[in-house]
Each structure stands twice: as structure tokens, then as C-alpha cells.
Amino acid sequence: xxxxxxxxxxxxxxxxxxxxxxxxxxxxxxxxxxxxxxxxxxxxxxxxxxxxxxxxxxxxxxxxxxxxxxxxxxxxxxxxxxxxxxxxxxxxxxxxxxxxxxxxxxxxxxxxxxxxxxxxxxxxxxxxxxxxxxxxxxxxxxxxxxxxxxxxxxxxxxxxxxxxxxxxxxxxxxxxxxxxxxxxxxxxxxxxxxxxxxxxxxxxxxxxxxxxxxxxxxxxxxxxxxxxxxxxxxxxxxxxxxxxxxxxxxxxxxxxxxxxxxxxxxxxxxxxxxxxxxxxxxxxxxxxxxxxxxxxxxxxxxxxxxxxxxxxxxxxxxxxxxxxxxxxxxxxxxxxxxxxxxxxxxxxxxxxxxxxxxxxxxxxxxxxxxxxxx
Amino acid sequence: xxxxxxxxxxxxxxxxxxxxxxxxxxxxxxxxxxxxxxxxxxxxxxxxxxxxxxxxxxxxxxxxxxxxxxxxxxxxxxxxxxxxxxxxxxxxxxxxxxxxxxxxxxxxxxxxxxxxxxxxxxxxxxxxxxxxxxxxxxxxxxxxxxxxxxxxxxxxxxxxxxxxxxxxxxxxxxxxxxxxxxxxxxxxxxxxxxxxxxxxxxxxxxxxxxxxxxxxxxxxxxxxxxxxxxxxxxxxxxxxxxxxxxxxxxxxxxxxxxxxxxxxxxxxxxxxxxxxxxxxxxxxxxxxxxxxxxxxxxxxxxxxxxxxxxxxxxxxxxxxxxxxxxxxxxxxxxxxxxxxxxxxxxxxxxxxxxxxxxxxxxxxxxxxxxxxxx
Numbered sequence: 001x002x003x004x005x006x007x008x009x010x011x012x013x014x015x016x017x018x019x020x021x022x023x024x025x026x027x028x029x030x031x032x033x034x035x036x037x038x039x040x041x042x043x044x045x046x047x048x049x050x051x052x053x054x055x056x057x058x059x060x061x062x063x064x065x066x067x068x069x070x071x072x073x074x075x076x077x078x079x080x081x082x083x084x085x086x087x088x089x090x091x092x093x094x095x096x097x098x099x100x101x102x103x104x105x106x107x108x109x110x111x112x113x114x115x116x117x118x119x120x121x122x123x124x125x126x127x128x129x130x131x132x133x134x135x136x137x138x139x140x141x142x143x144x145x146x147x148x149x150x151x152x153x154x155x156x157x158x159x160x161x162x163x164x165x166x167x168x169x170x171x172x173x174x175x176x177x178x179x180x181x182x183x184x185x186x187x188x189x190x191x192x193x194x195x196x197x198x199x200x201x202x203x204x205x206x207x208x209x210x211x212x213x214x215x216x217x218x219x220x221x222x223x224x225x226x227x228x229x230x231x232x233x234x235x236x237x238x239x240x241x242x243x244x245x246x247x248x249x250x251x252x253x254x255x256x257x258x259x260x261x262x263x264x265x266x267x268x269x270x271x272x273x274x275x276x277x278x279x280x281x282x283x284x285x286x287x288x289x290x291x292x293x294x295x296x297x298x299x300x301x302x303x304x305x306x307x308x309x310x311x312x313x314x315x316x317x318x319x320x321x322x323x324x325x326x327x328x329x330x331x332x333x334x335x336x337x338x339x340x341x342x343x344x345x346x347x348x349x350x351x352x353x354x355x356x357x358x359x360x361x362x363x364x365x366x367x368x369x370x371x372x373x374x
Numbered sequence: 375x376x377x378x379x380x381x382x383x384x385x386x387x388x389x390x391x392x393x394x395x396x397x398x399x400x401x402x403x404x405x406x407x408x409x410x411x412x413x414x415x416x417x418x419x420x421x422x423x424x425x426x427x428x429x430x431x432x433x434x435x436x437x438x439x440x441x442x443x444x445x446x447x448x449x450x451x452x453x454x455x456x457x458x459x460x461x462x463x464x465x466x467x468x469x470x471x472x473x474x475x476x477x478x479x480x481x482x483x484x485x486x487x488x489x490x491x492x493x494x495x496x497x498x499x500x501x502x503x504x505x506x507x508x509x510x511x512x513x514x515x516x517x518x519x520x521x522x523x524x525x526x527x528x529x530x531x532x533x534x535x536x537x538x539x540x541x542x543x544x545x546x547x548x549x550x551x552x553x554x555x556x557x558x559x560x561x562x563x564x565x566x567x568x569x570x571x572x573x574x575x576x577x578x579x580x581x582x583x584x585x586x587x588x589x590x591x592x593x594x595x596x597x598x599x600x601x602x603x604x605x606x607x608x609x610x611x612x613x614x615x616x617x618x619x620x621x622x623x624x625x626x627x628x629x630x631x632x633x634x635x636x637x638x639x640x641x642x643x644x645x646x647x648x649x650x651x652x653x654x655x656x657x658x659x660x661x662x663x664x665x666x667x668x669x670x671x672x673x674x675x676x677x678x679x680x681x682x683x684x685x686x687x688x689x690x691x692x693x694x695x696x697x698x699x700x701x702x703x704x705x706x707x708x709x710x711x712x713x714x715x716x717x718x719x720x721x722x723x724x725x726x727x728x729x730x731x732x733x734x735x736x737x738x739x740x741x742x743x744x745x746x747x748x
Contacts, residue, residue, distance in 0.1 A: 028429055028430060028432060036417055036418055036428065036429075037418065040415070040417040043413050051397065052410045054402060054634065055397055055410075057399045057402060057403075058589065090464050090469060091465060093625075095464060122610070126609055126610060129607055129609055214428045215428075216591070235500055236472070236500060237465070237471070237472055251467075252401065252402065252583055255588070255589040256590065333424075
């Protein structure tokens with residue numbers, strides 16, 4: 001295996017999965033090894049309290065400190081201004097598909113949505129229950145293989161919704177659209193992976209199980225000024241304002257999932273934050289895309305300029321080799337590279353915690369397989 | 375300390391909390407020691423897969439087996455018939471306060487609710503957003519110190535909602551009301567603690583963090599025949615039918631929380647199931663209530679016949695001793711016995727995993743304190 005240089009190596013980043021497995025799962029997905037180690041210990045005995053993190057009341061100073069630190073880390077890592085509030089809510093993005101329009105869209109008003117993947121389409125479906133939806137751009141007809149560029153967002157729409165990274169087909173908005181209305185994003189699969197102006201978004205939501213932490217919690221960042229403008233009565237648990245008022249402790253939070261987020265965020269901060277992780281993410285993505293482009297056996301599936309740095313989708317030219325490649329990779333302890341059932345082919349997810357060395361192993365395996373069958 | 379007999383002792387039940395702490399937290403609360411141990415290991419290396427349970431995809435056979443076992447265990451432990459479906463959903467009871475009427479109550483229809491604690495009152499508030507609510511009984515004026523007995527439930531109400539155990543004030547429905555309309559229960563704090571006819575309920579929900587497992591997941595048991603009868607369009611993620619259709623995997627579930635539930639349910643089954651745990655729960659409650667009734671320093675706060683076997687609420691006759699007693703108990707490693715801020719006094723939660731020996735320690739401490747100050 002080629003020697004790889006990583007800014008993280010000297011700082012204790014795992015060189016591979018905890019059991020020697022190279023995990024490219026799309027989510028739930030790999031987290032830093034030290035997060036697994038610390039979380040494992042906390043399940044037995046949190047911070048020498050003699051108590052498991054699972055049996056600690058959420059109203060105790062112990063958990064309050066965890067929640068406070070998790071929220072503060074998000075605020076610092078994303079360089080959020082004071083208008084933006086950080087919440088850890090129950091559920092995943094699928095809950096937010098409903099909760100966003102419920103909080104922001106009146107029945108006769110219109111929201112603008114982009115349709116760049118199955119997840120965006122699901123968000124559109126739920127928004128239609130609360131108001132009108134104007135799908136201002138779509139790559140659906142082209143199999144979601146690119147990010148639309150030429151489109152207009154009406155100035156009188158209530159907000160514009162995008163999915164910044166498209167997990168299934170592997171595209172990503174490289175340039176965040178500049179709009180005059182509130183910008184809302186499902187950032188589940190690329191949050192905290194690259195430097196962008198997070199303050200330019202008025203609402204960001206992300207299921208935690210990719211870059212933030214463990215499944216079972218939603219990270220929501222919201223500009224409080226956009227709230228309180230709809231006429232409908234919002235159920236207590238769905239109103240972002242109630243969660244802000246209660247410091248993200250309106251009801252019993254998903255304690256362990258929030259704790260794992262805090263550990264993962266702390267790891268990211270110690271690693272140098274978003275700027276440093278972006279550098280590593282760029283390095284990992286380049287390594288793999290270069291192999292895809294240079295190896296005669298494989299090819300990428302989406303427009304080059306829109307390629308996702310989180311979910312690298314590719315195919316094998318001779319489809320009869322597909323199963324053989326998966327089996328060959330599995331022999332090398334590579335898991336999670338089968339494409340989503342609706343997209344087919346392969347998908348390697350390179351989230352923040354995926355080590356560069358695992359990508360190198362995958363690239364080596366692609367070369368070796370190509371030599372074997374080519 | 376007096377020698378105590380427990381049917382569990384020989385079967386590996388912890389004699390005390392994992393770090394020698396006697397944990398009476400109201401929730402999140404104590405779970406079996408072996409659940410902590412197994413969950414801790416799984417966070418490092420699940421079942422020798424070389425992967426953390428936190429990085430395993432929810433669509434893998436590995437997690438599918440966990441979800442299947444968790445659902446089957448609930449079905450077996452509750453002796454559910456085939457009309458009843460078992461779901462593990464995001465959120466806690468506060469989500470169900472909204473989700474229940476959303477799925478069951480049309481705008482002009484009426485649902486009957488009982489008002490026996492702050493949680494029931496919260497459920498009533500949310501139901502009013504979806505239809506009419508007839509509060510058929512309430513103990514609010516009496517400080518929620520008893521369970522109402524003489525009341526009528528209209529036959530034309532869509533369903534009758536009760537909170538089987540009232541965590542804050544410490545009352546419990548000892549007799550489940552017999553009604554001709556669908557019976558719905560918030561069973562968060564006494565589910566699986568006693569033998570009742572679970573099939574007589576058409577919908578049961580329970581935040582997991584007391585008797586079922588870890589915070590961050592809701593156990594929902596629903597008779598599928600009561601669904602699909604409302605006119606409103608239900609958001610995808612809120613419609614129980616979608617979750618049933620997808621085998622409780624409509625979206626990424628709270629993987630770790632479901633896993634901890636599975637371990638806890640497996641423990642309960644190995645311990646002899648609901649019948650055996652009921653016997654232990656009765657023994658624990660008797661031990662503590664006897665002390666409250668016989669110790670001249672303490673007194674119970676609710677009607678004797680309605681006393682909860684899960685949350686034992688009591689007070690000290692001379693209020694000036696309250697803080698001293700809490701401090702004295704803490705010296706003996708007893709935690710979580712301060713009453714809820716709205717109820718005051720003390721509350722010891724005796725959920726399934728709370729060992730009899732911890733209750734004995736608490737009783738001994740009450741005796742000792744009484745001798746000291748009396």
C-alpha cells in the first residue's frame with residue numbers, strides 16, 4: 001500500500017475501522033475510533049460517576065453539561081452568529097420534511113424547492129401538505145446526475161429548500177445559491193464537511209448519523225427571526241420556538257445520541273475544525289475520483305463538476321464483474337460500497353471520520369481487480 | 375442490612391447499580407447491569423463483526439435481526455394477538471400526544487381523556503388541536519392524589535385515553551377501565567411491569583427510558599383495525615400505517631436505542647417475563663410503602679389504593695429535615711429520590727431493573743435517619 005500523508009495521522013485519527021474493517025457505509029456510518037472507545041466506557045461508567053450514561057437523568061447537571069457542550073461546539077465549528085440557534089431534536093430528516101413547512105409555510109403561500117434526489121422529492125411531498133410548492137429546478141429526468149444551475153427562485157416564495165449533498169446519486173451543491181429569501185437546507189450528508197457560510201442559511205437540518213454522531217437525533221440550526229410567522233397552531237413538540245425556549249430540553253432528549261454527537265464534535269474541533277476536515281475530505285475524494293477516472297474498468301455516474309465529496313458513486317463498465325468486485329473488496333475487509341438499490345453500481349461514502357488509509361485500500365483493490373480481470 | 379430474598383438473585387440480576395450506586399431516577403433510569411455491559415461491548419465491537427453498533431447500516435441483516443428480535447420480544451412478553459403491531463418510533467411520549475389524535479380523531483369528533491397527572495394534561499392539550507376533547511374524569515383539583523373511579527365514558531367518543539401510571543405524583547390505575555370504545559394508554563412509566571390484558575388496549579405508547587430501554591425511542595403497540603379512519607392527510611412520518619408497512623424501518627431508526635431495548639427485553643424474558651417481574655415489583659413496593667407507613671417521620675402523599683408501584687412518592691413530616699435526609703441518603707450512595715419540582719418531597723422510582731437490595735438500603739437509611747433525628 002502506498003504511503004499516504006494526512007494532517008490527521010499524528011493527531012490520533014484511526015487509520016482504519018476499529019476491527020480492521022474499511023467501512024464505507026452511507027449511514028449509519030463510521031465515526032472516529034476514539035468516539036467509540038469513549039462512548040463504550042460511558043455506557044459502563046460515565047466519567048467515574050459509577051453510573052452508565054444510559055441511566056443518568058436528563059435534568060441533571062451531568063447531562064446538562066453534555067447538551068451545553070454539544071450546542072456550543074456546533075455554534076463554534078459552524079461560526080454561527082447569535083441569530084442562529086442550535087437544537088438536537090428527536091427523529092431524522094424525514095421528520096424535518098414535515099416540521100419545516102409546518103413552522104414556515106402558511107396554507108396559501110408558496111415555498112420554492114429544488115428536486116435533486118429522492119430525499120429532496122420526499123421533502124417536496126410533505127411540504128405540499130402545508131402550502132404550495134414551486135419546484136424551481138430538477139434533475140429528475142436525467143436520473144439526478146447533476147445539480148441544476150440555470151433557474152430562478154421567485155422573490156415572493158417563503159423560502160428556498162435545497163439538499164446540499166445527495167446521498168443516493170452522489171451529487172453536491174458546490175456553490176450555495178445566493179437568494180434573497182430564507183434558505184433552508186437538508187444538510188444530512190455533508191454538514192460540517194466543508195467551509196461554507198452557514199449563516200447564509202436560515203434553517204439547516206441534518207440527521208446525525210453521518211458526520212455529526214449516532215442515529216436517532218436531528219441537528220437543527222435555525223435563525224430565530226424566521227419563526228413565529230405562520231398562522232396555524234403548531235403542536236407543542238413540533239414548534240422550534242418551544243425547543244429554543246427550553247434549551248433543546250423540551251422533553252427527554254435522545255441522551256446517548258446527543259452524547260455521541262458531543263464526542264464527535266469534540267473530535268472534529270480537536271482535529272482542527274471544518275477547515276482541516278475539508279482538506280482531508282478533498283484529499284480522500286480526489287484519490288478515489290482519480291482512480292475512477294483513470295482505471296479503465298470503472299466510470300463515474302454524475303457530472304464531474306457536481307461530484308459529491310461525501311458519497312462517491314461509480315459503476316463498472318462490464319456489469320458482469322459487479323458482484324465479483326464486491327466479493328473481492330469484501331475479502332479485503334471493505335464494506336458498504338454497494339450502491340443504493342435505486343441507483344445500482346457502487347457508492348463509497350467518505351464522511352469526516354472515514355480515514356484516508358481506507359480510501360487508499362479501496363483504490364488499491366480497484367487497481368488489483370482491474371489488473372486481474374482486465 | 376437485612377438479607378432479602380429475590381427470585382432474581384440467582385439469575386444474575388445486579389444487586390445494586392454498576393458502580394455501587396442505588397439509582398432511583400425517574401427516567402432515564404436504571405437498566406440491568408448486563409444490558410450496560412453488553413451495550414458497552416457492542417459500541418466497540420458488535421458481536422465480533424469488527425464494527426461498532428453505531429456504524430452498522432440499518433438496512434443490513436445485522437440490524438434487521440435486532441429490530442426483528444425486539445419486536446418479537448414485545449409481542450411475546452405482552453402476549454399480543456395478531457391484530458396488534460409493534461413499532462419502535464422516534465421521539466418520546468410528547469410526540470405521541472400529537473401523533474395519536476392525528477391518526478385517530480377527526481376534526482368534529484370527540485375523544486375522551488382522563489386527567490390524572492401533568493402528562494395526561496399535556497396529552498389533552500395536543501388532542502385539542504385535532505378534534506374535541508371530553509375530559510371525563512380528573513383529580514387535578516385534589517393535586518392529582520388519586521385515580522378517579524366514578525365516571526362515565528361516552529360510547530360515541532372515538533377513544534378513551536388514560537395514563538396508566540403517573541410518574542410525578544405517584545398514582546397508578548390498579549384496574550384498567552372497561553370501555554366499549556378503543557382504549558389508548560400512555561404507559562411510559564409502567565409498561566411491562568405487571569400482568570394486564572395488553573390486548574384490551576387499542577393503542578399503547580411508552581417512552582422507552584424507564585422499563586423498556588434507553589431514551590430516544592418510543593415503543594408503540596397498535597391494533598391495526600383502528601387505523602385509516604380519519605379524513606385528514608397524515609404526514610408520511612406520522613402515519614402509523616406507513617411504519618407498519620415498512621416493518622418499523624420507514625426511515626433510519628434510532629439504532630442504538632432500539633438495540634438497548636432489545637437487550638432489556640431479552641433480559642426481562644430470561645428473568646421469567648412480566649409475571650416474574652410483577653412479583654419482584656410488588657415486593658419492592660411493599661417494602662418501601664410499609665416503611666413509609668410505619669416510620670413516624672414519613673408519610674405517603676396519595677390515596678393508598680391508588681399507589682404506584684413504579685414511582686413511590688412520600689414526604690417528611692418535619693419539612694426542615696428534607697434537605698438533611700437527601701444529604702444523608704446521598705452519603706449512602708442513594709441518588710434520584712428528590713421529588714419532581716411540581717410535587718416536592720421525595721420520589722423513589724422502582725422500575726423493573728431497580729434491585730430489591732437498593733430498596734432495602736433506602737428503607738434502612740430511612741430507619742437510621744428517623745432514629746437519628748426522631
